[in-house]
Amino acid sequence: MAKSAKLKVILTTDIGLTPREIFFKNLRRYFSKNGWLLLLILPGLIHILMIQYAPMFGIIIAFKNYRNADGIFGSKWVGLDNFKFLVASGTAWHITYNTVLMNSLFILTGTAAALILALLLNEIYASKLAQVYQFTLFIPFFIGSVIVGYIAYAILSNNGFIDYLLKTHGQQIISFYMNPEDWRVILVIANLWVGIGFGTIIYLSGIIAINPEFFEAAQLDGANKLQQIWGITLPLVRYLVVIQVLLAIGRIFTANFGLFYFVPQVWKNGGLLSTVDVIDTFVYRALYGGSLTGATGIVSLGMAAAAGFYQSVVGLALIVGANMLVRKISPEHALF
């Protein structure tokens, strides 16, 4: 295939023309054929250049001591100093650990819960209630992270719902916003609550697509429900699960900013940073709220840019690797 694509078409009318003339002739032909299409592409192209590509060059400030007065180009080069500081201060390890650990927990719990719910919904899919359950699981997805922060506050604050229950049962109240260790669990639950509907729909659509004849045949052979799930459903959706998990691993270096920022309300609960500070919140805090330094010390914009650069590079490697694996398993599911 690669070879045939390289063969150039030589038209009889091209004979006798210089290569230069052929080039311009092809160019004219290309534009007369694609001119309108290029015009359609142009606005999007300019936007992507301005918003996505221009900042890629701004990455140079990760290697500079950025100062507002000097600007992006005027600031002094400092080589790898920003990176060295991140590593030496332990920050790099700290935010990487939190990001990867929390995302791993999210992938594990999210996949398991979504798969179980999809199996349950599939059993009663004929019932009209199935739609109702499905939409109910979905509602938290629509409300945005800030509202999730409000809801968390209603449940977890010192007069929140849980402490109210504890009080009425004569128990000691818990100050969740002062216990960093609790937040791994809290964020796992919050993430499940927000994202469960999404994952369930993906797996449910995969299960529904299974040919019902498989189940009928298994029933005739006397297989019970659990045996059918174990022997038919799970092996057939295994690919879908593996692909979803691989793609999630490809994004494991990117955290859901809203979840980690609004739910623990880190701007006033700096004590929680030891468990909830992830790469994305760290970089944002360097930009705003620099006074709240918590576990990580004072951070310059250059250092934050260095953290962002490191996140992007590792992220690129992960997503390309994950995509290669997905391509091996099932080419049509690969991102590229």
Place this chain on the structure above:
Amino acid sequence: MATTRHTFLGSYKLQKRTTNALIHTILVIISLLMLLPFWLVISASFTDNQSLVIDGYQIWPFHFSTQAYSYLFMSPDSLVRAYGVTAFVTLFGTFFGLLIMAMMAYGLARITGSTRKAFTFFVLFPLLFSGGLIPFYLVMTKIYNINDSLLALIFPYLVSPWYVLLLRSFFNQLPSEIIESAKIDGANELRIFFQIAVPLSTPALATIGLFVLLNYWNDYWLAMLFITNHNLFPLQYLLFQMLQNAEIMNKSPQVEHVAVPGQTLRMAMAVVAAGPAIFVSLGLGRYFVRGITLGALK
């Protein structure tokens, strides 16, 4: 033989009915657990502020009060303004974003030659690698100078590479005979796009449009980065400000002398801000379901 078969089916049906009842019970409990947090916020918003501070957030508003809502609507200026900003940004951004993305996606689907691959890679690459927040922020504020404007809330999200690629795969599936026959009839690509491709892909455009709409409606991020002017606060950012400090609502003279029902006011604010969005979203739920399966299974 016949009787054994009959009882086998009978017991199977009975077993199935008990399993289904069990599954329904589990799903009802999970659904209630999913809804409980919403209910807590609604209940709190209808509770007397004093009682909320002392007793805590309860399932039922025992000390019923609409104090928070009357306070909220006594001086609704900042809320109304935020709704206005969000509505404008959402409508404007969704319309132009969808238009530009659909145009680009159609172009990518139809363009010929090796440029097709090059353009597609150009769109794909930002999904894999980005400059990160700090360079993005500096480019936006120092080079384009678009902070503190409505443009700052709209422009960065207009084109999302992922949606362009999804739309492109829709346009790829359009039957080429229709397009070719329109070409033979003398229509140029611009006309084919607007008069044939767009009408034929309205379901796809609606699905993507809904996601774009939700992105704009729920966005706090651009405001967190670029907006300091109170008059330009979108809804989610106002909510964030209120989470930090409920008194931010206390700006107008007619409410200066009234004590702020801090806790309940926050919850009322959350209800007023999220309520309409939830209802609209539920109405459009099936498009979301389709969009999600599409993005996952491509």
